[in-house]
Amino acid sequence: MGQVNNILARLSALDRRIIFLLVAVAVIVPLLIPIGLPVDITKPVKNIYDKVESLPEGSVVVVSIDYDPGSEAELYPATEAFLEHCFRKNLRIFMLALWPAGTPLGNMALENIGAHYNKKYGVDYINVGYKPGGPVMLLSLGKNVGDMVKTDYAGVPIDSLPLGKEVKSARDMALVMSLSAGDPGVLHWIIYFHARFGIPVCAATTAIMAPQQYPYLASGQLVGLMGGLKGAAEYETLVKRRGRALAGMDSQSIVHALLVLFIILGNVILVYQRSKR
Amino acid sequence: MKSILPIIVVFGFGFFMLVSFFIPLKGIQDTSQTFQNWYIGVMAFFIFIGIFNIIKINLEKIQRRLRDWQYSIILLICLLVMMAAGFIGGPEGGLFLYFYKNVQIPLGATMFSLLAFFVASAAFRAFRARSPEATLLLIAAVLVMIGRVPIGYWIWHGFPNLVEWIMTVPNTAAKRGILFGIDLGMISMGLRVLLGIERSYMGGGKE
Numbered sequence: 516m517g518q519v520n521n522i523l524a525r526l527s528a529l530d531r532r533i534i535f536l537l538v539a540v541a542v543i544v545p546l547l548i549p550i551g552l553p554v555d556i557t558k559p560v561k562n563i564y565d566k567v568e569s570l571p572e573g574s575v576v577v578v579s580i581d582y583d584p585g586s587e588a589e590l591y592p593a594t595e596a597f598l599e600h601c602f603r604k605n606l607r608i609f610m611l612a613l614w615p616a617g618t619p620l621g622n623m624a625l626e627n628i629g630a631h632y633n634k635k636y637g638v639d640y641i642n643v644g645y646k647p648g649g650p651v652m653l654l655s656l657g658k659n660v661g662d663m664v665k666t667d668y669a670g671v672p673i674d675s676l677p678l679g680k681e682v683k684s685a686r687d688m689a690l691v692m693s694l695s696a697g698d699p700g701v702l703h704w705i706i707y708f709h710a711r712f713g714i715p716v717c718a719a720t721t722a723i724m725a726p727q728q729y730p731y732l733a734s735g736q737l738v739g740l741m742g743g744l745k746g747a748a749e750y751e752t753l754v755k756r757r758g759r760a761l762a763g764m765d766s767q768s769i770v771h772a773l774l775v776l777f778i779i780l781g782n783v784i785l786v787y788q789r790s791k792r
Numbered sequence: 793m794k795s796i797l798p799i800i801v802v803f804g805f806g807f808f809m810l811v812s813f814f815i816p817l818k819g820i821q822d823t824s825q826t827f828q829n830w831y832i833g834v835m836a837f838f839i840f841i842g843i844f845n846i847i848k849i850n851l852e853k854i855q856r857r858l859r860d861w862q863y864s865i866i867l868l869i870c871l872l873v874m875m876a877a878g879f880i881g882g883p884e885g886g887l888f889l890y891f892y893k894n895v896q897i898p899l900g901a902t903m904f905s906l907l908a909f910f911v912a913s914a915a916f917r918a919f920r921a922r923s924p925e926a927t928l929l930l931i932a933a934v935l936v937m938i939g940r941v942p943i944g945y946w947i948w949h950g951f952p953n954l955v956e957w958i959m960t961v962p963n964t965a966a967k968r969g970i971l972f973g974i975d976l977g978m979i980s981m982g983l984r985v986l987l988g989i990e991r992s993y994m995g996g997g998k999e
Contacts, residue, residue: 531913538912552942555952584892584900615839618883619892644883647839648832655828662829669884722940729964730971745940768943770908775934777916782930785920 523787526780534777541773545765552768554761559732560749562739563717564600566690572605574689575682577714579704580610580617582696586721587620590694592760593719593747594624597692600754602632606689608640609682611664613652613699618644618668637676644668649699650707657685657712685712690738694719701728705736719746799988806986846871932958 570576578598582590601608610625612618625640634640643664646652656663660682664673673679681687691714695701701718709716715738720728722743731737741750744767747760805827812824850864877888921927938944939955984990 529916534913534916535909538909542908552946554942555945555949557952557956584897585904586900587897588901588904616892616896619889620897623893647835649835651828651831651835655825655832658825662825663832669882726959726963727967729959730968733960733964742940745942748942764942768941768946770912771937771941772943774912774915775937777912778919778930778934781916781919782921785922 520787523784527784527788537773538770541769542766545769546762549762550765550768552765554745554748554752554764556749556753557746559740559742560746560753563597563692563741564739564750564753566715566717566738567597567600567604567606570604570606570689573607575607575609575678575687576601577688577691578608578610578621579691579693579695579700580612580621581614581693581700582620582721583614583616584620586696589721589744589747590696590719591620591624592744592758592763593741593750594621594694595628596747596750596754596756596758596760597694597719597741598624598628599631599756600750602628602634602639603754607638607678609678609688610640610642612645613649613703614696615645615647618642622668637671637678639678641673641676641678642668643673643679650703653703653707654711657708657714659684660687685714688714690714691716692718695724696721697724701737705731709736719750795991795994798994799991803986803988806982810986843871932962 567576578594578601580594598608608625610621612621622642625636625642628634629636629640644667646656646663648655648663652663661673664679666672667676667679685708691704691708693701693704693716695718701716701720701724704716704718708714716736717738717740718728719741720743722745725740725742725746728737728740728742732740741747744760744763747758748764751758751761809824809827812820815821847868850868852858853861853864854868874888874891877885877891881888919930919933921930935951936955936958938947939951944951944955981990985993
């Protein structure tokens with residue numbers, strides 16, 4: 516009993532650097548030696564997949580890059596997995612960004628995946644870059660794209676691009692995918708774009724934002740949801756793509772297990788300290 | 793006059809935008825569209841204000857040798873270098889993209905990754921079941937944390953369904969309550985601003 520007391524007393528004063536070291540090991544080791552834990556598919560992610568599958572060839576999908584490099588680790592794999600599915604289905608991509616630093620990330624994904632499927636800029640996809648104005652911009656975009664978009668991200672007149680000429684208003688859009696890390700983001704697309712123009716909206720959000728989207732999923736205002744890296748891993752599984760999200764799942768699993776262990780240990784120490792008093 | 797004019801402008805434009813939502817007449821919709829375009833122009837201008845503000849604040853910090861003033865020098869140098877790279881080569885410019893891919897993305901990822909370490913430390917020290925409510929929260933958090941990752945599915949195939957139920961039923965119910973509260977608050981605040989009862993947006997100046 517005295518030995519247990521001694522261990523718990525030592526643990527209660529555990530140096531946080533040891534905790535940091537354990538987390539680092541829990542992240543790095545599964546990346547170097549993958550375990551290959553099975554990934555289950557949740558309904559909100561399957562809903563996005565089914566929605567994309569149901570769209571006719573050539574439909575225009577709006578992909579909104581509503582994140583920046585701070586959330587790249589979590590949302591970029593979802594961007595690539597979603598684009599891969601769209602290009603495989605021969606859907607066309609109209610990309611924009613509600614965050615200023617999002618445009619180059621979107622471009623990187625379009626170029627990587629587009630090149631793999633021999634897609635042509637201006638015909639199969641365009642990127643109109645960062646658009647300021649949040650909700651008001653979305654309302655105007657839905658009414659008349661030309662009011663909001665004169666050129667693409669590189670300054671090329673939108674009317675000189677075949678896809679740019681074709682997308683005039685929300686009526687020409689079949690689906691919106693918001694890859695969102697905060698505000699402005701998916702909530703604006705739901706509240707201002709879906710509510711006003713009826714275009715279905717789906718989203719990929721950071722894990723911390725995912726619980727906030729469930730009321731919109733339940734009401735049908737959000738078609739589907741990829742929550743965090745796990746959501747992206749599920750989508751990669753569905754589209755049979757071995758990407759960064761699936762590679763990161765083992766690490767995330769071990770770190771989550773470690774966190775739970777820390778919580779249990781912290782509470783055992785709490786009970787021990789209380790019993791001592 | 794200093795406070796009356798802004799109230800008139802806010803009431804006039806606010807009321808018009810509110811009414812235009814319900815009246816689909818072309819003239820009203822076109823005017824509403826023009827106002828919205830103005831708003832976007834103003835929003836775009838805020839970026840310039842933000843840049844000038846960050847330069848001004850950091851220059852002052854350097855001049856007055858305030859705490860950690862050296863970081864302000866680094867911030868201003870990075871700001872100017874990125875702006876120059878963007879202006880010279882455009883958003884597709886090699887130098888701009890080089891810095892973006894090799895500096896901004898890794899730095900952003902590093903900041904984000906630090907969260908894992910701090911959350912782990914907090915999990916050990918702060919996530920304590922000190923009351924029945926905290927215990928309930930803790931149990932839900934542990935279930936969601938395990939059930940949300942593949943190891944949960946590996947332990948028990950029913951874990952993801954249990955987590956989905958937590959998210960869909962108790963979480964959604966609580967979130968809906970919070971959202972209704974926020975929305976009612978926003979409506980009431982909007983009315984207060986429109987009717988000139990709430991004037992804090994005008995600052996603390998006197999007549």
